Amino acid sequence: MDVVVLVKQVPDTESLIQIEGDGVSIKTDDIKWVMNPYDELAVEAALQIKEAKGGTVTILSLGPEKTVETIRTALAMGADKGVHIFDPAADGSDALSKGKLLAAALKTLPFDLVIAGMRAVDEDNYQVGSAVAELLDIPQISQVTKVAVEDQTIKCHRVIEGGTVVVEATLPALFTTQRGLNEPRYASLPGIMKAKKKPIDTLSLADLGIDPETVGPAGRKVKVAVLNFPPDRKTVKMVDGGNPGEMAAKLVKILHEDVKAI
């Protein structure tokens, strides 16, 4: 079974995030870049399928030069090869353009299954996986918490309001990962050594046959108008002293008189 995993490099959410002067992007110089946590689940799922069924795991990623570090991390976890779409003209693409670029690369790769994170924690669009499946005209199953792969089919559990639903599709197919699917493994030290020697192919827009005018800033159908931080959280006030009854009474008094919530 040949599995391709879509991986994105994103800012570590613990990084120092500051909004750039243009108001629509973030300052990138002091940021630590990591693999999107949902993509870690995707890599782990692919490796487990490979361990059970054999085959290959290919990491496909789109991004600037340093994206290679994240591809190497996935290779150190145990993936076999990397494909890096790297072209400055693709910077600033919206979710649909990213989908186009990834789908174009997938057309050059053999695959039975594509796995992607359900969302990237930086832009939170929840769109790229779906766009890729649509452009490849293959079935897609989103927000998967459990997966079973047979020779021709895939069966996935999805969490829905108040329960789970089990859905099936024939391969090739694409699914996106939700928390709870698995616990991603660590990249081991011998794994990191081995990853240094694993191949990473680089593809440009020309290699993919994509017109630069249709992606990047020019191809955006949606533009970021403004970025804002969430409002500051006020300091926590602890209700202390006395027995639970007295504390509850104090809390009610605060909610009523100070916060005026009740």
Place this chain on the structure above:
Amino acid sequence: MNDAREELPFDILFIGGGPANLAGAIHLMNLAGEKGIELEVGLIEKGDEIGSHALSGAILDPIALEELIPDYLAKGCPIEEPECRDEFYFLTRNRYFNVPFTPRYMHNEGCCVISLSKFTRWLAEMAESLGVNIFPGFSGTGVIYSSDNHRITGVATGDKGIDKNSHKKSTFEPGVDLTAKITVFGEGSRGSLIQEVDRKMGIFSDKMPQVFETAIKEVIELPDSNHFLSSDTTVMHTFGYPLGLHTKGGGFLYKMAKNRISLGLVVGLEYENPLMEPYRAFIQLKQHPLIAKIIEGGKVLQQGAKTLPAGGYYTMPSLAVDGALFVGDSASMLNTQRLKGIHTAMKSGMLAAETIIPALEEDDLTRRTLGKYESKVKQSWIHREHYAARNFSQALSKKGLLKFVHLGVQYFTQGKGVNDPLPIEADHTTLKEMGDEKATEVSVPMANDFDGELYVDKLTGVYLSGTQHVEDQPCHLIVQDMDLCSTRCYHEYRNPCTRFCPAQVYEMVEESPGVRRLKLNPANCLHCKTCEIKDPYNNITWTCPEGGGGPKYSIT
């Protein structure tokens, strides 16, 4: 997942990704390249990235860097402020006095301000481009010896994926035995492994006890309109308030790039008052009129803390044993007198590299060849700096004005001073007992001092350090006797761990009136190791948590 430990052999293995080892690794690759020697070189670092655990003032004397990478500016070395224009202040509670004449060792002409975190990341890029295998996120948890125990043959990395009850999780990943012809230990201040080496090989025996200082620092962003940004001063040092003259240490404020400043307080851990709280002293420094005016309107971007080895010359260990060398802060290379340790750390790593090459050529990895590192240090400017400052730290530990007598005599006797060597006491022995008469709980409320932007409490500070640990892992702080905390320690010192820890890792909770219990928050730990150093009963052992845990400094 495979549960067996693998062995991964290297020629040379560096433990720790600070300036000493990175400079050592770069120099080693350059020297090996010149001689046409092929080397497999590995470097491990417990932080999740190189630089994540690097925190310093930092003023860099580029003397070692110029030797290592002469075209460092062309290679993009990150410099925050190229010129050091010093001012030195004595602070009283509400006033400040500019000290016009400072001793020559306090002058910083020719030095520059850097962020050690950024600087080490850059050094790591240089090292990687030369072929050094750098492994961030891996902690060394044990030293590997030859079967006769006489020679160090490598370091074992810690297992990952162990839960808090010491059981393997589904993600369990066994550690690796990294073996090497020569292992270079550059673990930084109060390394865990070097202490293990000392217990086995006695490298610190017959030396004065190592003494430390704890530094708390912030990077603050100032508004464009801030007057300090347009002033000529780039470097300020303060002494006096809030520490007074009985505790060594002082404040620093350095101008950085992009409207930022580095502000910190260094506190000597030989302090006597168990109620002393370094974090509170840091806040007091920020609130002092001199500093408060400079930082007005600012916002804290990052905060962190670490210890630094302040003992200097007489506390340096044996620098070589069979199969291993010791560099940087681990080997007490920091020069307290110049408030600098990056240049000496780098030089020590480079001298280690210069020792390694002939040892490999002679195929003799014993102290006979590696011991030449000690003589190289002796013949270098590291020794000249350190020898002149050999009694400096001890003099600073003297109380009140007596310290100035010692310092003055030392100044005019090339460091010899009144007594040579001037003795020093280990930090864990200096706290004065409180006695039972002050039996009330001591807690100094600080809540009103914080606005969450410029003045932040300890937990916000922990957040701003980016500190994260895998929650479900064994507690990395070993408290041998928990009863001691609620009994003797409470009575004698009122649990100083709750104050000296800058990250609120230690809390005493009163479960019922008079019944107290120590509660640990190991996930907050900034890896500064103040607890292991200052705990008056040596009741706390700091061990390495799972690799990749700890702060994520990027601009400190």
